[in-house]
Amino acid sequence: MWATKLLNLDIKTAQEKRVMDLHELDEIRLGAYDNSRIYKERTKVFHDKKIQHKDLRSGDKVLLFNSKLWLFPGKLKSRWSGPFEIKEIMPYGAVTLVGKDGTEFTVNGERVKKYMANESTEVGTSLYLTDTAPV
Missing domain, CATH: 2.30.30.140 (SH3 type barrels.)
Known part of the structure; x- marks a missing residue:
């Protein structure tokens, strides 16, 4: 608080900028979660395609x-x-x-x-x- 007064900054605009930065950080975080989920889904589909199921029976x-x-x-x-x-x-x-x-x-x-x-x-x-x- 005293740093903003020392530099003659407007507390109201600094507060608004800080809130906007926090909202932007939340958007980036949500985007990262979405990208991670999409990557995991695609990796699972690719992995499941490569699995070869064994059809074993008694006598084989x-x-x-x-x-x-x-x-x-x-x-x-x-x-x-x-x-x-x-x-x-x-x-x-x-x-x-x-x-x-x-x-x-x-x-x-x-x-x-x-x-x-x-x-x-x-x-x-x-x-x-x-x-x-x-x-």
Whole structure:
């Protein structure tokens, strides 16, 4: 108060300018909230588009992700092991798997993906290409 009197400023105009500055600051803050909300909505839509839903059923063959292989993975070593067969799907995403030797174990459903091998190539049949040039 004494600074405005010292500088011979009008207290009324200084008060009006201060109120206008506060209103402008509130408008900027509300604009920032709106921009943040719009950004979050767009990011969520983009993220939800990229999610691939797994359609797992009992009896399907799946591969299991080996998360402990990250330390020394080897250059061409696969992190997926299997195939395993799904015995049971439990609530909240847990899956019971059965190995080839009959052992059962339960894992998180996020660690499995569907095994997409052709049944005829899995048995051991091989395909040969023959040279059939048109005559």
